[in-house]
Amino acid sequence: MKFKVPRGTQDILPSESWKWQKVEQMIREACEVYRYQEIRTPMFEQTELFQRTVGDTTDIVTKEMYTFKDRGDRSMTLRPEGTAPVVRSFVEHKMFGWVDQPVKLYYIEPMFRYERQQAGRYRQFVQFGTEAIGSADPAIDAEVIALALDVYKKVGLKDIKLVLNSLGDKDSRTAHRDALVAHFTPRIDEFCSDCQNRLEKNPLRILDCKVDRDHPLMKTAPSLTDFLNDESRAYFEKLQDLLTKAGISYELDPNLVRGLDYYNHTAFEIMSTAEGFGAITTLCGGGRYNGLSEEIGGPSAPGIGFGMSIERLLLALEAEQVPLTNDDALDVYVVTLGDAAKQEGFQILQQLRSSGIRADMDFLDRKMKAQMKSADRLQAKWVTVIGEEEVEQQIVQLKNMAEGSQQSVSVEKLIEIIQAEVN
Template sequence: MSFKVPRGTQDILPEQTPKWQKVESVLRELSRVYRYKEIRTPMFEQTELFQRSVGDTTDIVQKEMYTFEDRGGRSLTLRPEGTASTVRAYVEHKMFGVPDQPMKLSYIGPMFRYERQQAGRYRQFVQFGVEAIGSSDPAIDAEVIALAMDVYQSVGLKDIKLHLNSLGDKETRDAHRTALINHFKPSISEFCNDCQNRLEKNPLRILDCKVDHEHPLMGTAPKLTDYLNESSARYFEKVKEYLEILGIDYEVDPNLVRGLDYYNHTAFEIMSTASGFGAITTLCGGGRYNGLVSEMGGPDLPGIGFALSIERLLLALEAEGIELDVEDSLDIYVVAMGEEAKKKSVELLSSFRAKGISAEMDYIDRKMKAQMKSADRLGAKYVIVIGETELEEASVNIKEMQSGNEEKVELSELVNYLLEHK
């Protein structure tokens, strides 16, 4: 019987992992620079956590969650996104009591959604995100957006565009909700079943529908920005002002609503504009979620964050033809001729690696010519051959593969030589 990787998942093979590691190192370094400290939460949570935070009218909750009962009869769900778990941990561990607020957190790890597999979209995917909890200052909104933009610019992407919108406060949302119901209700029978169900529960979600996005009423729907009250409009202007100070270009997109119920005020997405990237151009999305902390049982504190898929980031790099500068070099390959030479080679490899020198040798008893070819394929910078003569003289000829130059070095001095010439 043969087995294959489950549908919607992938194997990241050794020749691909250096790219992932490079991207992950960029993400961790930016988190360090911006002072977002890593938090690690479980891969599964109580199902109700996502139902209450993400929203029971969203596609994620209705169609995409991997939910199961454990042996104790408890309903658990593999996490479909990272914000809910992060906020849950923030409340549970009373992180709101830390003197220095906002609490700035980052996370990276697998998420799970049962959706149709497309280019760069999987049922298990790796998501990086940040959350800043405890501040209602529009400057922190701009900082979060700046961090997201920095991620893509740091890996060399140029064909990206920031879309920005304001979802306003509760008063704004209520006024806009009434207007949306009045707009769609007379013709709601022309829309899909999901939209019909959302009309009274959450009409804003109709604007995010993938089935009816070309319906004429979508283009004439009331814009949320037209219903912003004075305080919401003032907040949005402040966010835009800070983005301009940072030199970040943006486009106000009134149709940007985001797919999760917990968003309010600032909402944003970063899109790829590269030709051939695909129909779904979103690389990253985020926004403000005032009210979510209190919904989780904590104090009434605001928050803002974003999340991005590493798979889609790599796809964007491919679309722009960008090759990451990945570190996968081999410092030295040791060719051993004979059993005693092999024992010495094992000892040498250990001494090299103890000093951070990458080293390799043959483990399948190949001839010298085959071992030299292997060293060349692996891109070894240096090669040494150890046989009876080298053991007797306690020295070897070390060959630099690129130039072909050789130099005689005592075995006891090899580590120092490599450290000097690395």
């Protein structure tokens, strides 16, 4: 029987994995500058955590979660998004009592959603996200947005844009909800079954429907911005002022609705404007969630965060033809001729590695010519040749591959020469 990678997943081979490492390294460097610290949560959580926080009317909960019963007959779910587990950890470990507030965290972890595979979208995907919990200041919203944009700039993306909206506070959303119900009710039978179910539970989710996005009522639906109360409007204006003063350009989109129920006030997306990127242009999405901690039994702890797919980031780099450099060239390739030379060569190989020098050798008992070809393919800067004579004299023949020069050196001198070049 032949086995294949599960549908909606992928093997990331060494020819591609270095790109992931490069991008993740740049992400970690950006987080360090902003003083966000890494958190790692379990790959699965109690199902109820996501039902209570993400929302039982969302596509994630109703259609996309990987849920199973464990041996204790408890319902568990593979993590479909990162915010709920982080907030659960925030509450469980009483981070609200830490001296430094807000608590600023980031993660780079696999997520799991049973959805239709598309370019850059998988059923197992890696998400980089941040959560800043403990502040209701619009300045922290601006900081989170700035960090997301800085990550994209750091990796080299230029064709991106920031889109903003305000979802308002509870009172604003209640007024908008009533207006949406009145707007859609007369013709709700023309919408899909999901939208019909959402009408009473969460009509705002109708605006996020992919099936009925072109229905005429979508274009004339009441805008949430028209229902913002004074407090919500002032909050949104402060955020815009902060972004403008920081030199961050943005577009306002009153129809921007995030796909998770816990968002309020700030909602944002960063999109690719690169030609040929694809129909789905969103690279990153996030927003504010002021009641999430209380929803799972914690104290009041307003938060804001975002999530960005590493797969789609790499796709955007491809679309813009941004090169990533792979600094994977080998420092030294050890060529050996004969059994005694191989034993000596392996000892030298380990000495080189212990000194922080990237080194490798042949393990297939190939002829010298084949070994030299391997050194070329691995872009080795130096080659050491060891035969019977070199073993007896405790030396190696050291060849500089770029210059073509060669010299006889002792093992101690060999490490000294290479380290001077490497450092």
